[in-house]
Amino acid sequence: MKVSVIGTGYVGLVTATCLAYLGHDVACLDIDEKKIEGLKQGQIPIYEPNLDQLLEDTKKTNKFPIFTTDPKIAMEHGEIIFIAVGTPPKENGEPDLRYIEACAKTIGKHAKQDCIVINKSTVPVGSGNWVYMLIEQANPKLNFHVASNPEFLREGSAIFDTFYADRIVIGADENFARAKLKELYKPLIEQSFTPPNYCPRPHGQAHIPFISTDITSAEMIKYSANSFLAMKISFANQIANICDLVGADVTEVMQGIGTDSRIGGKFLNAGIGWGGSCFGKDVQALIKIAEEYDYNPELLYGTTNVNYKQRNLVIKRLQDQMKILKGKKIGLLGLAFKPNTDDLRDAPALDIAKALIKLGASVSVTDPIAAENCKKQNPDLEVNYVNDPYELAQGKDALILVTEWDEYRKLDLEKVFRFMGGSKILLDGRNIYSPVDAKKIGFNYISIGR
Ligand code: UDX
Numbered sequence: 001m002k003v004s005v006i007g008t009g010y011v012g013l014v015t016a017t018c019l020a021y022l023g024h025d026v027a028c029l030d031i032d033e034k035k036i037e038g039l040k041q042g043q044i045p046i047y048e049p050n051l052d053q054l055l056e057d058t059k060k061t062n063k064f065p066i067f068t069t070d071p072k073i074a075m076e077h078g079e080i081i082f083i084a085v086g087t088p089p090k091e092n093g094e095p096d097l098r099y100i101e102a103c104a105k106t107i108g109k110h111a112k113q114d115c116i117v118i119n120k121s122t123v124p125v126g127s128g129n130w131v132y133m134l135i136e137q138a139n140p141k142l143n144f145h146v147a148s149n150p151e152f153l154r155e156g157s158a159i160f161d162t163f164y165a166d167r168i169v170i171g172a173d174e175n176f177a178r179a180k181l182k183e184l185y186k187p188l189i190e191q192s193f194t195p196p197n198y199c200p201r202p203h204g205q206a207h208i209p210f211i212s213t214d215i216t217s218a219e220m221i222k223y224s225a226n227s228f229l230a231m232k233i234s235f236a237n238q239i240a241n242i243c244d245l246v247g248a249d250v251t252e253v254m255q256g257i258g259t260d261s262r263i264g265g266k267f268l269n270a271g272i273g274w275g276g277s278c279f280g281k282d283v284q285a286l287i288k289i290a291e292e293y294d295y296n297p298e299l300l301y302g303t304t305n306v307n308y309k310q311r312n313l314v315i316k317r318l319q320d321q322m323k324i325l326k327g328k329k330i331g332l333l334g335l336a337f338k339p340n341t342d343d344l345r346d347a348p349a350l351d352i353a354k355a356l357i358k359l360g361a362s363v364s365v366t367d368p369i370a371a372e373n374c375k376k377q378n379p380d381l382e383v384n385y386v387n388d389p390y391e392l393a394q395g396k397d398a399l400i401l402v403t404e405w406d407e408y409r410k411l412d413l414e415k416v417f418r419f420m421g422g423s424k425i426l427l428d429g430r431n432i433y434s435p436v437d438a439k440k441i442g443f444n445y446i447s448i449g450r
Pocket of ligand 1: 226229266267272277278279337338
C-alpha cells in the first residue's frame with residue numbers, strides 16, 4: 001500500500017522504516033532539510049539499535065522510502081497518511097499541538113481523495129474530531145477519513161515492539177478506514193513477514209491481536225496504558241520506601257506480587273523512577289483532560305508526585321551519609337533516561353546533577369551513548385564529562401548508578417572501589433548490584449528499598 005508519514009522523529013521514522021520493510025511504498029515528509037538529506041543517504045538521526053540496518057534492508061526489496069521536504073510529493077503519494085509529529089508539553093502540561101495543526105493544513109492542501117489520515121502522535125482525547133475539522137476547513141472538497149492508531153513502542157527496542165507488538169489498536173468510526181488499516185498491518189497481524197536476523201520472531205508468536213475501537217477510546221487507550229505503566233513503577237517505588245522503613249527487600253516483594261498473573265512482573269523495578277518523553281507528558285496530559293471536566297484525578301497526581309520525589313531521595317540519602325555535600329566529589333553513572341537510548345528528555349540524571357551542583361558538590365558524569373547529546377543540549381550544565389566508569393570512579397566520594405546500561409551491570413566493582421576515595425559510597429539507583437557483594441568489597445552501599 002502507499003503510505004505517507006509526516007514527521008521523521010522517533011515514532012515517524014520507526015513506523016516508516018518498519019512499514020517499508022513489510023513491503024509498503026512509503027514516503028516520509030519532514031521540514032528539516034538536513035535530516036532528510038541524511039536519511040536519503042541512510043543516516044539515522046536518532047540512536048535506535050538496528051534501525052540503520054532495517055532501513056538499509058528495505059533496499060533489497062526496492063522499498064527504500066522516499067524522503068522529502070516537499071509536501072506535494074509526500075501527500076500525493078499516500079492513500080494512508082500518518083501524522084507522527086511531536087506534541088511536546090507546554091509549560092502548563094498541555095501538549096503543544098501546533099505541529100499537528102500544520103499537518104492538517106498540509107494534508108488539506110495536497111492529499112488525494114479518499115485518503116485515510118491516521119493520528120500516530122500522542123494527542124489529547126478528541127483530537128480525531130479536531131484534525132477532521134482542520135482538514136475540512138483547509139479543503140472542503142477533499143473526501144477523507146480520520147483514524148487513530150496509538151503506538152506503544154519503547155525507545156531502544158522500537159523495532160521489536162513494532163514487529164511483535166502486544167496488540168495493534170485502531171480507532172475508527174467507519175468500516176472503510178478500519179478495513180484499510182487491517183490490510184496495512186496484515187503482515188504483522190498474521191506474522192507472515194520474514195523477520196530480519198537481528199530481530200528474530202519470539203518463539204510461539206503466531207499473530208498480533210487487532211483491537212478495533214471508536215476514535216476516542218483509541219486515544220484514551222494510549223494515555224491509559226502509559227499512565228498505568230507509570231503508576232505501576234510509582235507503586236513499586238512507594239512500596240520500596242516503605243520497605244526501607246520496615247527493613248524488607250523490595251525486589252523480593254515485587255517478585256512475590258508480580259508472579260500473581262493479575263498483577264504481572266513487568267514494570268515493577270523500584271529505583272529513582274521513570275523519565276523519558278512519554279510517561280511524564282502523558283500522565284500530565286491525562287490530568288489536564290480530567291481537569292477540563294472538573295474531575296480530580298488523584299491517582300494520577302500521586303503517580304507523578306511519587307516519581308519526582310524519588311529523584312530527591314537520592315540527594316537525601318547522600319546527605320544522610322555525608323552530611324555536607326559541599327566540596328564532595330560525586331560521579332553519575334549514566335545520563336540517558338534509560339539504557340539503549342541517547343534520549344535525555346525528563347532524564348533523572350539531569351535533575352540529580354543540578355541538585356548536587358546547587359548543594360556545592362563537584363559532579364562528574366559518564367554515559368556510553370548520551371554524553372554528546374547532553375553536552376549539546378545542556379551547555380550550561382557544570383559537570384565534568386569523563387569517558388568511562390573507571391575514570392569516573394577516580395577519587396570520588398560517591399558514585400550514583402542512574403542508568404542501568406549493560407556495561408555498568410558488568411563493572412569490575414573491586415576496581416571501581418580501589419579507584420574511589422573518601423566515603424566510597426555506591427548509591428545504586430536501579431537496584432542492579434548485589435548488596436551482599438557490594439558490602440563485601442567494602443562499599444558504603446545504598447540501594448532503594450532493599
Ligand atoms: C514508554 C512506553 O513503555 C511505550 O509503550 C510508549 O509508547 C512510550 O513510552 P519509553 O519511554 O521508551 O516507552 O521507555 P520505557 O521502557 O517504558 O521506560 C520508561 C521509564 O521507566 C524509564 O525511565 C525506565 O528506566 C523506567 N522504568 C521502567 C522503571 O523505573 N522501572 C521499571 O520497572 C520499568
